[in-house]
Structure formats: structure tokens, C-alpha cells
Amino acid sequence: DAGVTQSPTHLIKTRGQHVTLRCSPISGHKSVSWYQQVLGQGPQFIFQYYEKEERGRGNFPDRFSARQFPNYSSELNVNALLLGDSALYLCASSSGANTGELFFGEGSRLTVL
């Protein structure tokens, strides 16, 4: 069975640009959440979506947005990139909104120059 897949795996952007990261959950999972992991830190919660609705938002600026599609895949968008947005962005899926266990993808490593 395919796990959580994320694309792209690596990308380089410059300040002020926009980026879109994509995530496909495990088949049958209806919840997708996004995390930012900066080097030396644990993953920081950005968003959770369940059944295409936003169920939670972390302490990130409005430059960060996300959505979930009818097939439960998800996109994370970041506008007006800053150097500090350089990080590993992790997507995780779970079968329900609060069923606990998260299944993580490999992540998308974003470098902002």
C-alpha cells in the first residue's frame, strides 16, 4: 500500500516568491495535517483538514494557507516567502479527525534564498 506521498521533495525559492506543496494521504484517510520542521526542532503544527474543512490552525501568519480536495489530497501554499520559511514541511494523514496516530510523508524541503 502506498504511504503518504509529498511533492516536490526538494525545492529552492527566493524571497517574495510563492510555493505550493502537495500531499496525497493514505487511501481511506480523510484527515490531512501539515507541519513545519525547522532544523533542531520538532514539527510545528500548521493546519489540519478533515473532510475538506479546516479543523485546526497553528500559530502561523496568513501567508500560509491550505486546502483539501474531494479526493482528500491537500495543498499547502505559502506566499511572500521569507528566509525563515526555509524548513522541512511534513504532511501527515490519519483516518479520522482525532483518531490519534499520524502517518507521515517524507516531507518537502524548502530552501528560501
Place this chain on the structure above:
Amino acid sequence: AQSVSQHNHHVILSEAASLELGCNYSYGGTVNLFWYVQYPGQHLQLLLKYFSGDPLVKGIKGFEAEFIKSKFSFNLRKPSVQWSDTAEYFCAVMATSGTYKYIFGTGTRLKVLA
């Protein structure tokens, strides 16, 4: 606000040594507790979880953790580590109401010497 503290950032052990990684959380309500592990070059994966019931939970690869409610702690233990346990370990808390978001600790890098 919720927070998770992992006291040890780097741990180096020899094979067969015992392991205990500390985790304390701050939250006034009911939580679910987790330990995730990230082996070199791999993605984060669940090691073990506590939802309710017996506060001593067992996970994969011989790991266990004990939930002590009065201490807001969920320490991870293994009696005898192996070289293959070299990884980064993250403690995480999920509130059982509200946004259900996970809060992760900063992680502990474990290196086991053969």
C-alpha cells in the same frame, strides 16, 4: 498553552545499555500521548501511544513508556538498546478536545555505539 519538553537533546549509549528519555507536557485537560521515531533517512513513524487505561504502554521494538498523570510525564524506556535504535525520538501530545492538534517536543537524538 500546551507545551512538550524533552529534557535530553543528545544521548549517546553503548549497546545493551538501558535507555530512558524524559518527556513532560503542560496542558490542563485530557490528552493522548505519543512517541514517534525517525530513523536516519526515513520518515517519522509511531513508536507507541497512550490513550487511556494501563499507564504502562508497550510499543514496537521493545520500547515502553509510562504515563504518570501527577507528574505530567510520559517517559520512554528500553532495557537494552541496540545499534539499530540510533534515531531521533519525539514525544507528542494531542488534546482530546478543541483543535486536536499535535504538539511535539524538540526531539532527542540517540546514538548507540556498537
